[in-house]
Amino acid sequence: DAGITQSPRHKVTETGTPVTLRCHQTENHRYMYWYRQDPGHGLRLIHYSYGVKDTDKGEVSDGYSVSRSKTEDFLLTLESATSSQTSVYFCAISVAGGIQETQYFGPGTRLLVL
């Protein structure tokens, strides 16, 4: 257990509204990631962070922004939610830095955009 929590765990929102998902870790790991999971696509990287205020885009970053103002929290914001952003969102942390990393995942947030 890498001490990862996500909030909220479930959310229903309306198209056009902003939504923020929170990932919190208790062990001060440097690397944090946001993925979305959709049937037939596995998990796809949205954004990741390699330190406080250091973030970069992943494969499917359009319509999403992130912020990391302190080590333990990594926030994912849907600036104006669309139905195509209905998904399950997973946060992950990397315990060891470097290319041979192992990532550990949070429990996920189910988001429904109506």
Add this chain to the structure above:
Amino acid sequence: AQSVTQPDIHITVSEGASLELRCNYSYGATPYLFWYVQSPGQGLQLLLKYFSGDTLVQGIKGFEAEFKRSQSSFNLRKPSVHWSDAAEYFCAVVFNDYKLSFGAGTTVTVRA
């Protein structure tokens, strides 16, 4: 182009039978390879990983995987499946620094 493929979307296996899940990748070098399992409604759990060395890797829950460079494959196996192994399994690969690429997943159903 770099890619990871899981050819089987869904596999059904009888309890006690053996299981093999396929994973293939396209890459010009040897990547770092992982298998994760996701039980219904849960997050992902790491089963095993391969970085280098012995090409047969042992993992948790009785799983093993074999890296075959000539076939660009990293197949997951279990000799005797239990009902609790019903889940979705993901192969994942690190091609570039810090970025995992996932296959689409294979759903395993275990019948009594």
